[in-house]
Amino acid sequence: MQRRQISDINRLCAIVLFTLSACGYLKAQPSNCSVKLDQLGQPRELFSLRLGMNQEEVKKALPLLAFGRADALGLMRTSFNPHYDPRVDNQAFPDVRTISLDFLDGRLATLWIGYESTFKWPKLDEFVTNFSKSLGVPADWPAKRNGRELSCDGFSVFAATIAGGPSLRINDEAAQSLFDARREAALEAAESEVIGDTRSKSYYPSDCSSRDSVPPASRLVFKNKDDAEKGGYILARDCRQ
Numbered sequence: 001m002q003r004r005q006i007s008d009i010n011r012l013c014a015i016v017l018f019t020l021s022a023c024g025y026l027k028a029q030p031s032n033c034s035v036k037l038d039q040l041g042q043p044r045e046l047f048s049l050r051l052g053m054n055q056e057e058v059k060k061a062l063p064l065l066a067f068g069r070a071d072a073l074g075l076m077r078t079s080f081n082p083h084y085d086p087r088v089d090n091q092a093f094p095d096v097r098t099i100s101l102d103f104l105d106g107r108l109a110t111l112w113i114g115y116e117s118t119f120k121w122p123k124l125d126e127f128v129t130n131f132s133k134s135l136g137v138p139a140d141w142p143a144k145r146n147g148r149e150l151s152c153d154g155f156s157v158f159a160a161t162i163a164g165g166p167s168l169r170i171n172d173e174a175a176q177s178l179f180d181a182r183r184e185a186a187l188e189a190a191e192s193e194v195i196g197d198t199r200s201k202s203y204y205p206s207d208c209s210s211r212d213s214v215p216p217a218s219r220l221v222f223k224n225k226d227d228a229e230k231g232g233y234i235l236a237r238d239c240r241q
Contacts (some may be wrong), residue, residue: 019051033152035137037172040155040193043134046113047093049101051155051172057099058168065089065101073182083116098163109175114167124148127166128159189223196220197234203228208239 042050048061055067062080064087070076070084079100082093093099094118102110121127128148132139137157139150147160151173158169196203197212198218203225204211225235 029188032140033138033150037133037152037154039136040170041133041134043132044133046111047096047099049099049108049111051108051111051170051175054106055103058108064097067103070103070106072180073186074105075179076106077101078103091186095162100149104172104175104179107175109179110169112167112169114162115165117163117164122166124161124166125158127168131157131159131168171176188217192224194222194225194228196228196231197236198234201233202236203233204236204239208236210236 037051040050042048049058053061059065059067061218064085065078067078068076077100079098081098082088082238083097084092095118096113097116098112098114100110100112100114101108112220121130124147128141129139132150135157137150137152141150141157141159144158145160147158149156149158155173156171159172160167191206194203194205195214196219197214198220203222204214205225220229222233
């Protein structure tokens with residue numbers, strides 16, 4: 001039964017890998033935007049925010065922004081809601097509902113601003129047209145999911161209508177690739193990791209459901225099965241089928 005499940009999992013993984021490969025191929029197609037990140041315009045609608053800023057620089061632009069701790073992959077996410085924060089002067093952030101920021105290794109990697117339906121460019125087409133001019137990028141943003149996205153040299157811009165108002169996301173693709181690589185490495189490490197039971201000197205791989213039965217007080221984590229076996233542990237009987 002377990003072999004059949006493993007076979008099904010392997011088949012599913014093959015389908016997923018094929019899909020991801022296809023997506024990667026599509027992403028690699030030539031773009032009609034050769035603008036580089038350092039050439040991107042800085043319209044006032046972005047409130048002096050730009051990708052690559054450190055937290056101190058962002059704090060100057062958004063003094064009320066709160067920062068948390070980065071996770072194990074170096075990612076820290078935070079947001080600022082001028083529409084709902086009574087401390088904020090509405091004139092300073094006209095028609096802005098939310099500003100969401102992703103930092104990777106302390107640098108701004110993703111900027112997402114959600115505007116109210118009362119924003120001066122409420123319709124998605126005119127929103128894209130006018131932001132294209134102010135950002136200095138082509139106006140032909142291909143349709144993607146529920147919005148429009150343009151891929152340029154090292155970054156992408158995405159526009160969509162959310163909660164009745166337009167929104168704009170600017171993403172650092174190099175930072176995104178770095179984060180994806182770290183996440184993939186972390187997933188692979190987690191798959192290789194085994195749990196040892198100090199009572200029985202047995203170890204349990206990640207695909208063995210019986211590992212959940214090992215109580216926390218008896219758990220010993222090994223990087224992989226080789227490390228466990230070097231430590232004198234053997235594969236648990238329940239995991240040999």
